[in-house]
Amino acid sequence: MELSLLDLSLYTNGSPNECQILFEQVLLSCASSGFVKFVNHGIPDEKISEAFEWSRRFFTLSDAAKSKAARPSRLGPNRGWASIGQEKISKITGVIKGETSSVAIEDMKESFDLGPHDDPIFPTPWPAESDIPYFKSFMQSFYDDCHEVHMLILQILEKSLGLEKGRLSSLCGDGNAELRIAHYPPIEIRSITSGKVMRIAEHTDVGTVTLLFQDSVGGLEVENQKRPGTFIPIHSSSTSEMIVNIGDTLQRWTNEVLCSANHRVTIPVNMQHLSDGLISARISIGYFGKANRDISLRPLTEFEGNGGSRFNDEIQSQDYYTGIHERSYPAPELLT
Numbered sequence: 001m002e003l004s005l006l007d008l009s010l011y012t013n014g015s016p017n018e019c020q021i022l023f024e025q026v027l028l029s030c031a032s033s034g035f036v037k038f039v040n041h042g043i044p045d046e047k048i049s050e051a052f053e054w055s056r057r058f059f060t061l062s063d064a065a066k067s068k069a070a071r072p073s074r075l076g077p078n079r080g081w082a083s084i085g086q087e088k089i090s091k092i093t094g095v096i097k098g099e100t101s102s103v104a105i106e107d108m109k110e111s112f113d114l115g116p117h118d119d120p121i122f123p124t125p126w127p128a129e130s131d132i133p134y135f136k137s138f139m140q141s142f143y144d145d146c147h148e149v150h151m152l153i154l155q156i157l158e159k160s161l162g163l164e165k166g167r168l169s170s171l172c173g174d175g176n177a178e179l180r181i182a183h184y185p186p187i188e189i190r191s192i193t194s195g196k197v198m199r200i201a202e203h204t205d206v207g208t209v210t211l212l213f214q215d216s217v218g219g220l221e222v223e224n225q226k227r228p229g230t231f232i233p234i235h236s237s238s239t240s241e242m243i244v245n246i247g248d249t250l251q252r253w254t255n256e257v258l259c260s261a262n263h264r265v266t267i268p269v270n271m272q273h274l275s276d277g278l279i280s281a282r283i284s285i286g287y288f289g290k291a292n293r294d295i296s297l298r299p300l301t302e303f304e305g306n307g308g309s310r311f312n313d314e315i316q317s318q319d320y321y322t323g324i325h326e327r328s329y330p331a332p333e334l335l336t
């Protein structure tokens, strides 16, 4: 199964009929697989290439330089540099299915997250400007580009779902997202098949939608909703293709009309028949759209009629997000 590849510019430039088809295709993909791909999303190809170049530059800094931007040890959203193995996504595997994972497998990746520009509560720790000049200004500009696309996609989902204008975007307009660059160093196939480490264990994203750009290495897979437990590879024909997936927040608000699908990063499909070999380094860039702080994650009133809900607990956005993030960075004494 190939993901739908849709032209996002039809929303602003298409005929009424083309727009209607776009709304229907977005809904179909986001409800059935939880994933869709967009071209012509408004972020220029050159800027995306530049973002990959900045990512490479950041990750080739010394650990001492990256440590100046280290992830703070406090409750809250993801910020700053997390070293290889520090995040353990396996701790949140199964959360959306109501399961609890006690397995803490190290993710063989490092990442850097930035939040809103002037976040007074959870500021982003940055590397020294002298170590990587203009990195901060570029990343903040890229964050703004992604925020605009995030708002656009929410407007399209409002149309797709028959909601009032602003129903979703007004819950997210403050900008509470995270932009993450991630580097997966080369890894032996055997290291992954042994089960001791992962690139990223299967999980769902917590927010509204995730916008992802990836290089050509491969390994990203989404769970087949028709055959749970089996996974489908997600390819990108260029780094400019934007992969968009629904997160837990939209699954909860729509009372499961939209699907927050499990996904993971593992051995690329063209190497899965091998028992030995080295998987190349991988770079990806993800923007994790989130609700404003302190927004209820109960189903919206428009979706309450869809039978009962397993998401009726009165949990607020930031508490939900923080709870999940903290699980994936377990304290050493909690590791099993």
Ligand SMILES: [Fe+2]
Residues within 6 Å of the ligand: 203, 204, 205, 263
């Ligand atoms: Fe994810």
